[in-house]
Amino acid sequence: xxxxxxxxxxxxxxxxxxxxxxxxGSETLFFGSLISTYMVYKGASVVxxxxxxxxxxxxxxISTFVLLMSSFAMVLxxxxxxxGNRKQALIWLAMTAGLGATFLAFQxxxxxxFYRHGLTLSTNLFGSTFFILTGFHGAHxxxxxxxxxxxxxxxxxxxxxxxDALKVEVAGLYWHFVDVVWIAIFTLVYLLQ
Amino acid sequence: xxTAETTALRTAPAHRSGLxxxxxTVDHKRIGILYGATSLFFLLVGGLEALLIRLQLAVPDxxxxxxxxxxxxxxxxxxxxxxxxxMPIAVAFFNYIVPLQIGARDVAFPRLNALSYWIFLFGALLxxxxxxxxxxxxxxxxxxxxxxxxxxxxxxxxxFWVLGLQVLGVASIMGGINFITTIINLRAPxxxxxxxxxxxxxxxxxxxxxxxxLPVFAVALFFLTFDRFWGTKFFVTSAGxxxxxxxxxxxxxxxPEVYILILPAFGIISxxxxxxxxxxxxxxxxxVYSGILIGFIGWGVWAHHMFATGLGPVADAFFAAATxxxxxxxxxxxxxxxxxxxxxxxxxxTPMLFCIALxxxxxxxxxxxxxxxxxxxxxxxxxxYYVVAHFHYVLVGGLIMGVFAGLYFWLPxxxxxxxDERLGKLHFWLTVIGVNLxxxxxxxxxxxxxxxxxxxxxxxxxxxxxxxxxxxxxxxxAIATMIFVxxxxxxxxxxxxxxxxxxxxxxxxxxxxxxxxxYNFGRIPEIRSREPMWDHPEEMIAAAQHVPEKPIHMPSPSxxxxxxxFGITLTAALFLTxxxxxxxxxxLWTAVGVVNWAFEPLER
Numbered sequence: 137x138x139x140x141x142x143x144x145x146x147x148x149x150x151x152x153x154x155x156x157x158x159x160x161g162s163e164t165l166f167f168g169s170l171i172s173t174y175m176v177y178k179g180a181s182v183v184x185x186x187x188x189x190x191x192x193x194x195x196x197x198i199s200t201f202v203l204l205m206s207s208f209a210m211v212l213x214x215x216x217x218x219x220g221n222r223k224q225a226l227i228w229l230a231m232t233a234g235l236g237a238t239f240l241a242f243q244x245x246x247x248x249x250f251y252r253h254g255l256t257l258s259t260n261l262f263g264s265t266f267f268i269l270t271g272f273h274g275a276h277x278x279x280x281x282x283x284x285x286x287x288x289x290x291x292x293x294x295x296x297x298x299x300d301a302l303k304v305e306v307a308g309l310y311w312h313f314v315d316v317v318w319i320a321i322f323t324l325v326y327l328l329q
Numbered sequence: 330x331x332t333a334e335t336t337a338l339r340t341a342p343a344h345r346s347g348l349x350x351x352x353x354t355v356d357h358k359r360i361g362i363l364y365g366a367t368s369l370f371f372l373l374v375g376g377l378e379a380l381l382i383r384l385q386l387a388v389p390d391x392x393x394x395x396x397x398x399x400x401x402x403x404x405x406x407x408x409x410x411x412x413x414x415x416m417p418i419a420v421a422f423f424n425y426i427v428p429l430q431i432g433a434r435d436v437a438f439p440r441l442n443a444l445s446y447w448i449f450l451f452g453a454l455l456x457x458x459x460x461x462x463x464x465x466x467x468x469x470x471x472x473x474x475x476x477x478x479x480x481x482x483x484x485x486x487x488x489f490w491v492l493g494l495q496v497l498g499v500a501s502i503m504g505g506i507n508f509i510t511t512i513i514n515l516r517a518p519x520x521x522x523x524x525x526x527x528x529x530x531x532x533x534x535x536x537x538x539x540x541x542x543l544p545v546f547a548v549a550l551f552f553l554t555f556d557r558f559w560g561t562k563f564f565v566t567s568a569g570x571x572x573x574x575x576x577x578x579x580x581x582x583x584x585p586e587v588y589i590l591i592l593p594a595f596g597i598i599s600x601x602x603x604x605x606x607x608x609x610x611x612x613x614x615x616x617v618y619s620g621i622l623i624g625f626i627g628w629g630v631w632a633h634h635m636f637a638t639g640l641g642p643v644a645d646a647f648f649a650a651a652t653x654x655x656x657x658x659x660x661x662x663x664x665x666x667x668x669x670x671x672x673x674x675x676x677x678x679t680p681m682l683f684c685i686a687l688x689x690x691x692x693x694x695x696x697x698x699x700x701x702x703x704x705x706x707x708x709x710x711x712x713x714y715y716v717v718a719h720f721h722y723v724l725v726g727g728l729i730m731g732v733f734a735g736l737y738f739w740l741p742x743x744x745x746x747x748x749d750e751r752l753g754k755l756h757f758w759l760t761v762i763g764v765n766l767x768x769x770x771x772x773x774x775x776x777x778x779x780x781x782x783x784x785x786x787x788x789x790x791x792x793x794x795x796x797x798x799x800x801x802x803x804x805x806x807a808i809a810t811m812i813f814v815x816x817x818x819x820x821x822x823x824x825x826x827x828x829x830x831x832x833x834x835x836x837x838x839x840x841x842x843x844x845x846x847x848y849n850f851g852r853i854p855e856i857r858s859r860e861p862m863w864d865h866p867e868e869m870i871a872a873a874q875h876v877p878e879k880p881i882h883m884p885s886p887s888x889x890x891x892x893x894x895f896g897i898t899l900t901a902a903l904f905l906t907x908x909x910x911x912x913x914x915x916x917l918w919t920a921v922g923v924v925n926w927a928f929e930p931l932e933r
Contacts, residue, residue, distance in 0.1 A: 146516040151437045155510040158540060162502055166544035169578060173552070173563070180569040258560035261569050268555060286927075 156306045160313050167317050170272060171324060174265040181260035187329050190253055192246065199242035200322050203277075206235035207315045210308045217291070220298045225291045229304075232311065233284035236277055243274050266325065273321060276314045283307050353886035355439035356847055360446050361425030362743065367450055368418040373810070374457070375409035378402045380807055383767075387800040389788035399784035400467035401486070405457075407470030408490070411590065412497050413453045415724065418732055419593035420445075420504050423532045425743060427508065429838035430526045432517025432856065434849050437510035439884040440926065441503055447894030448500040455902055456493030459486065466490035469782060471583060472553070474564035474575035479557045485905060491554045492901040498543045498550070499897065505539030508532055517837075519856035523617070526836045526859075527610060530617050531596030534624040538585045538592075541628070546582035549575060558904065573638055580631035588627040591691075591723060592620060594731025595662060598684040601738045602666055604834035605681035606673030609860055612665045619658035626655050636707045645704040652702035656695060663692055678832070679753030683734035686761050690726025694719055697772065712782075715775025721768040733760070733813070740817075741831050745843040746824030752816040759809035766802025770795045829870070835860035840873035847883055851875030887929060893922030 145151055178187075209231040216224030247267070250256075255263045287307060290296045296304070354360060382402050385394040394402065428436055436442050459465040464485040468477045477487045512533045516525070525533075552563040553575070562568035564575055603610050610616060632640055632648040640648075666688050675681070697719040701707050710716055733756075741747050774795045779786060786792055830839035839862050841849060854872035858864040900915030 145514040146518075146520070147514055149514060151510055151514050154514050155437060155506050158506045158509045162506065162540040162544050165541050166548060169545045169548035169581075173548070173574065173578075176571070176574065177569075180571070182569045257555065258562065261562050264555070264561035264563055268551070268561065272551075286924075 150302055152302055152306055153309075156309055160309065163313065163317075167273070167320075170269045171320060174269050174325060177261045177265050181262045183260050185250075185253055185255045185259070185262070187262055187266075187325075190250055190255055191326055191329065192249070193326055195242065195246065196322065196326050199239050199246075200318065202235050202242070203239045203315055203318055206232050206239070207312050209235060210311045214301065214304050214308050217296055217304045218298055218301045222291060222294070222296075225296060225304075226288065229284055229288040229291060233281050233288060236281040236284065236311075240274060240277055240281065243270065243277075269321065269325070273314070273317055276317070280307070280311050280314055283310070350886065352891055353888045355435075355443050355884045355887060355890070357424045357428050357436045357439065357442060358743070358845065358847075358849075360442050361421050361423075363446050364417050364421035364424055364449070367446075367453070368414050368421060371409055371413040371453060372418075373814075375406050375414055376807060376810060378406040378409065380803055382406060383800040383803040385784060386786075386796050388797065389786055389790070389793045391785050394784065396784040397467070400782075401460075401465035403782055404466045404469055404490075405460075408456065408466060408494075410724070411470060411586070412494065413456070415590040415728055416501060417449055419532075419535065419590070420449075422528070422593060422597065422732075422735055422739070423504075423508055423535075426739060426838055427512065427529050427532050428515070429742075429841060429845060429849055430529045430836050431512060431515060431520050432837055432850060432853050433511060433515035434853075434881070435884060436507050437515055438507050440887050440890050442507055443887070443890035444894055445500045445504045445507065447891045448496060448503075448897055451894055451898035452493055452496035452500065452901075455496060455898055456489060459489035459493075462489075464489065466493075471579050472575075473572070473579075474553055474556070475566060475570075475572050477553060477557075477575075478564050479560075480565075487553075488557065488905055491550050491557065492904055495547060495550045495554070496898050496901045498547050501539050502543045502547075505536040505543070508536040509540065512536070517850075517853045517856050520837075521856075523614065524856060524859045526596075527599035527613070527616055527620070528593075528596035528836075531592040531599075531620050534620050535589050535592050538589045538624055538627070542582045542585035542589065545578055549578035549582070552578075554904075558907070573635070576635050576638065577631070580634045581628075583634065584631040585624070585627050587723075588624055591727050591731075592623065594687065594728045594735075595620065597731045597735040597738070598666065598687055599662075600834070600836055601680050601684050601734050602669050603860075604738070604832040605676045605678060605684070606670050608669060608673040609835070609863075610665070611668035611671075612661075613859060615661060616665055619661045622658040623655060626651060626658070630655060633702055633704075633707070636704045637711045649702050649704045653699060656699055656702075659695055663688060663695075678737075679748070679750060679757055680734045680738035680832070682754065682757045683730045683737065686757070687727055687730035687734065690722055690730060690764070693769075694722030694724075694726050697722065710775060712780055713775035714771040714779045714781060717781055718768050718771035718775060721764075721771070725764050725768065729764075730760075733757075738832065738834075739838075740820070741824075741827030742838060742841075742843045742845070744821060744824065745827050746820050747827050747831060748816050748820045748824065752812055752819070756809050756812045756816060759805055759812065763802050763805030763807075763809055767799050767806060768802075770798050770802075774799070829874075830862065830866075835863045837861050837869060837873075840866070840869035842874060848877070848881040849873075851877050851881075885930070887926070889922055889926040889929060893919055893926060896920075896922050 147154070209228045213225055213228035213232055216222075216228055257263055257267050284307060287296060287304060290300075351359065351363065381394060382399070385391055385399060424436070424442065428434070456466075462485055466472070466489055467486045468482055468490070472487065472490060475481060477490075512525070512529055552561070555561040556563050556565065562570050564570045564572055566572060599610055599616060630648055630652045632644060633652045636645055636648075666684075697715070701710060701716065701719060737748055737753055774792055777792060778790065779792050827843045829841065829843055837854070837856070840854065850873045852872045852875040854861070854869050861869050896915055896919030899918055900912045903911040903915050
């Protein structure tokens with residue numbers, strides 16, 4: 137029986153994976169534009185608070201570490217699904233989503249702190265560029281956490297066998313991409329003030 | 330998740346007719362038809378807007394249309410023609426033709442394809458619904474900030490513009506992803522990259538431009554949206570915001586967009602010309618490379634739209650030189666089309682006539698493009714009708730001619746019926762006369778100092794007679810387009826049966842029946858050359874029209890794409906209420922759609 141959507145591909149690459157890489161390519165330009173704008177407007181604010189007064193590097197270093205570790209957990213989760221090890225898949229999917237949620241909690245705390253110090257979207261150019269850039273990144277992490285949670289529920293119901301590894305792999309691609317974007321943001325926004 | 334209705338749909342045999350079958354279709358051919366019909370409709374809308382503009386400008390000191398409505402008309406004319414006609418009509422051709430040309434049964438992501446279409450339709454309706462509020466966008470199709478900021482454009486006009494375009498952009502990015510994956514991954518055995526028809530190649534280049542250019546525009550639109558709705562400072566000069574940033578981001582998208590619009594037309598005529606010259610395309614490989622080069626360099630020329638902002642001599646020199654370099658691969662294409670025709674046994678059917686018109690008229694537009702690229706001359710020409718003449722020569726003389734060539738060429742495959750040749754030739758000649766009468770005098774009007782985007786002009790400028798000629802040209806073009814619409818209607822009713830390959834063309838889509846079956850190819854053919862229908866026609870036809878012994882499983886119809894598309898558009902539309910929580914309703918709707926979609930089985 138021939139299946140239109142599943143017959144062999146011209147490159148041998150799964151269609152889903154190729155499509156998703158293309159999407160990531162597109163996302164690179166999206167975050168590239170956001171980051172470039174942040175860089176262009178660096179030092180352009182005419183009123184405070186300014187970045188050096190408010191950015192908390194030690195705290196963000198911890199949350200960066202948390203996000204990096206979630207990528208590690210993602211690798212183990214994928215390995216678990218590929219090997220059909222349901223327990224490993226469940227533990228590490230939960231770990232990935234949990235670390236992602238922890239990162240978001242750090243971000244929520246950071247945003248509230250900034251708000252209390254008088255920095256909002258509309259305070260100055262720093263506020264506008266900072267909140268939009270990190271906010272869009274946070275929104276991406278949120279989507280990732282929801283996605284991982286759905287995968288975890290599927291694994292819990294026994295609907296995530298080795299045959300579904302591609303689903304987890306694609307989620308992993310997304311998760312690692314979001315992580316890499318954060319490394320760029322952390323370096324350019326926090327470390328290189 | 331699955332309601333009783335979806336279960337019924339999954340088990341029922343494929344419904345091939347009726348409104349519901351169109352709403353739930355995931356067949357690339359039907360989605361192509363939907364894209365085509367919608368964009369032809371908006372061609373008429375955008376054309377009507379143009380006609381109103383021309384009636385206003387026909388005589389000096391005219392007060393037929395006031396300045397407010399005039400601003401809305403030229404903004405919506407530009408926005409409509411670029412986003413609701415030029416881009417989607419190319420996608421209509423991509424949808425219908427590309428899978429047939431590469432020997433695929435459908436696109437890589439059929440439901441995503443349907444989602445793209447519905448988002449496009451709803452986004453177009455959202456944008457145009459602004460007319461109902463008397464608040465159509467009114468700041469030009471490139472929406473320069475800070476003019477488009479809250480301070481200078483307080484009404485709903487620009488809100489409709491930013492939200493509508495944001496929605497339309499989503500559709501384009503998803504379309505780009507779909508076609509890159511389709512073209513790279515779903516080629517028939519033996520359909521190597523360098524055997525693909527030029528149209529498919531240009532679709533691939535355009536798809537790369539879509540996925541790279543549109544996100545930049547999305548970011549620019551987000552900045553402007555946040556400025557307008559939540560008081561961010563991106564384009565607020567008093568807070569240190571730089572108005573040039575909008576121009577950079579806009580044209581970083583906007584110039585690749587120019588090639589998004591024109592490369593499909595280049596692809597179309599590269600596949601049409603050989604059929605009417607009985608010769609393979611001259612210099613196939615160099616045509617592919619020059620198309621890729623145009624797309625690539627197209628990313629490095631955006632600031633030639635910004636010479637007047639005073640970028641400085643170094644930047645001016647760089648962007649002037651880069652822009653002129655694009656003339657080289659473009660010139661290569663022009664000469665290769667000429668060389669394809671040289672010494673061929675030419676047949677002048679309507680598709681061929683439109684191809685020839687494209688080659689001639691695009692060249693005129695290309696030459697005035699080089700004039701603009703010359704930075705000092707640009708300062709003289711910018712914001713005059715010389716610019717209007719230029720881009721209408723490339724977009725009407727290029728894109729629209731290519732589209733009509735493609736429609737006369739491929740519609741017989743789509744409908745199984747020919748368009749009338751006599752009406753076609755009448756349509757062609759009236760179009761060529763009307764278009765040239767409209768846009769050629771604009772060069773003179775521009776050089777004589779007629780500014781763009783001003784609702785009237787003084788009789789002392791002595792531009793009355795030129796403008797009257799231009800308006801008459803516009804009316805002739807409108808009559809020509811009506812003849813096309815009549816021809817289309819007539820063909821659907823009484824058109825002569827087309828047969829499978831009425832033009833004796835060389836590419837794979839002509840191996841199937843007209844119209845093709847839902848599964849396109851009974852057996853996927855094995856491709857052995859660039860001109861399969863000239864080199865091994867019997868073999869290709871035998872494979873394509875092979876009657877399958879067992880039913881071929883195609884992706885099931887689904888209503889989740891239209892459901893999700895509605896949610897996405899609703900989210901954007903609810904921002905117009907300026908009540909902060911209302912867009913959450915749209916997001917919730919979208920989430921329901923996405924989750925149901927994710928758990929719906931792909932095949933019945």
